[in-house]
């Protein structure tokens with residue numbers, strides 16, 4: 001989905017033992033009273049990387065960023081930027097800019113002056129400030145609103161002012177706390193592309209927090225999934241999507257069907273499982289030994305649905321009845337009841353124009369998936 | 380139904396103003412157009428419904444002419460404005476750091492300190508001014524304390540300095556409270572944003588905290604300036620014979636000289652002098668409410 005071509009696809013400094021990370025969290029912990037907001041986090045972010053933090057509300061994403069920007073002090077561990085320990089360096093001396101989740105726009109300054117604030121602090125020359133402010137306002141499509149006061153803006157416009165203000169200094173490292181949450185889909189997609197372009201153009205490093213897994217997948221080189229202050233998994237969008245570390249990551253990144261099962265036999269790379277009254281035949285190199293309790297997870301789009309039974313000997317066939325159909329234009333998702341109150345989700349691309357839907361509510365159907373479609377998870 | 384209720388709500392303040400401000404003002408204004416007379420009450424003409432034309436015929440602006448011809452009134456006005464201006468500036472210089480300091484404290488401390496600011500209101504204003512006499516008088520508490528550490532005594536009472544001390548003391552809450560209200564509601568994230576964009580704490584204060592507290596400062600300044608111009612008790616009790624303030628002049632005209640028309644005319648002029656800052660204050664408040 002990424003627009004950027006060959007240069008980006010070979011961009012993987014995290015796999016290169018020789019490359020030095022720009023930002024490094026080493027065993028960082030932050031407590032508020034007896035509540036641990038960030039728990040022993042270690043993390044490396046490389047120069048020019050677009051790094052996304054993903055996780056449920058309250059899992060510590062903002063706190064992690066605020067420690068990097070200097071607004072919170074870690075209780076344990078250390079944070080380095082370009083090899084330099086950040087401890088004791090006040091926020092205004094850190095070469096980092098942050099876009100606040102609450103925007104924190106200065107209410108007494110108009111849009112232009114808000115965007116110009118950081119540049120004036122730098123002592124940038126007046127005409128240069130003016131040019132940069134114009135450039136930034138054009139970027140976030142607010143050219144016409146430069147003279148407005150913040151209380152005269154809509155929520156989405158305010159968010160764009162905050163984004164423009166954080167971008168204006170073109171810092172080496174930019175922290176974006178849910179930068180696009182208030183924008184409509186079209187504007188959000190446009191801004192996403194602008195952000196990636198800007199990043200490539202200026203060689204910036206982005207750390208972005210988002211609730212939106214699609215956004216994380218589109219934008220990020222790597223994603224870290226957080227939960228309860230810990231990092232559960234770090235990897236490229238493909239890795240976390242296709243090989244989630246556990247059920248929680250799997251379910252956080254899109255829909256997932258999960259079957260509780262027990263391993264019957266393993267003949268690497270194949271394994272036989274049984275559970276919920278069904279037999280499964282899957283291909284997974286990391287399947288634990290026979291007898292282990294596991295969770296077999298299968299993405300809806302990796303399942304097939306048909307009215308006719310699949311040929312005999314097809315593995316992983318589940319009979320059921322259509323319980324609900326969701327037509328999404330490009331996709332149709334079917335909720336299939338395979339046992340009382342037990343439903344699986346199947347997604348099919350609408351490759352042709354069906355004037356009449358071939359399947360309808362209460363039809364008896366067969367759901368199947370290939371052995372390599374499933375991932376065996378242990379937790 | 381709804382309409383009627385809102386109409387009542389709109390009428391009430393006007394009725395309030397009419398009864399407590401407009402009617403007394405009309406009476407005072409009428410008095411200012413009368414002539415002095417040695418009678419009870421000590422002015423003419425007096426209102427007898429029977430001879431209305433004669434009544435209005437006897438009213439004139441003679442007293443106002445007297446006000447402008449006697450330089451004592453003009454000096455009293457100017458001197459009052461000077462006292463009010465200097466006192467307000469002092470109040471801002473003392474009140475701002477105070478309000479700022481309080482707004483930076485923890486929640487509990489903040490409430491305690493604000494209570495301490497309001498606490499003097501629980502004692503009578505006069506008693507508090509008399510307390511200053513006890514402190515400032517030649518053989519008073521201040522000089523006793525100075526003597527104890529070997530500093531020669533000061534004679535402050537009955538000077539302009541004593542008036543300024545009294546004014547600043549009495550009006551400090553009116554400066555601190557609106558300033559505190561403006562500073563306290565300020566979002567701490569804004570200072571973080573300023574720091575993030577490279578502002579030192581000092582710059583962040585001047586670029587963010589201070590400009591955002593200006594409405595509070597303006598409200599406090601006007602709340603002090605307006606009543607200080609007409610202040611009477613403090614200059615009378617703490618000031619000397621040379622302390623000239625219009626409130627004191629009006630009092631003297633009214634009670635000592637029994638020149639009710641002159642006192643009323645002086646009061647009327649005072650009111651019109653204050654209309655400018657009052658309108659400024661109202662505009663300011665309207666702006667604060669709109670934002």
Ligand SMILES: Nc1ncnc2c1ncn2[C@@H]1O[C@H](COP(=O)(O)OP(=O)(O)OP(=O)(O)O)[C@@H](O)[C@H]1O
Pocket residue numbers: 032036037055056057058059060061062063064101
């Ligand atoms: N100043 C604070 N004092 C006390 N607790 C705090 C403070 N800041 C954050 N927390 C707590 O720390 C936890 C992590 O907060 P944080 O803001 O980092 O979450 P988040 O992942 O950014 O959530 P969201 O997605 O809702 O923004 C939360 O439980 C929050 O209540």
Ligand SMILES: [Mg+2]
Pocket residue numbers: 061062063101177
């Ligand atoms: Mg957050």
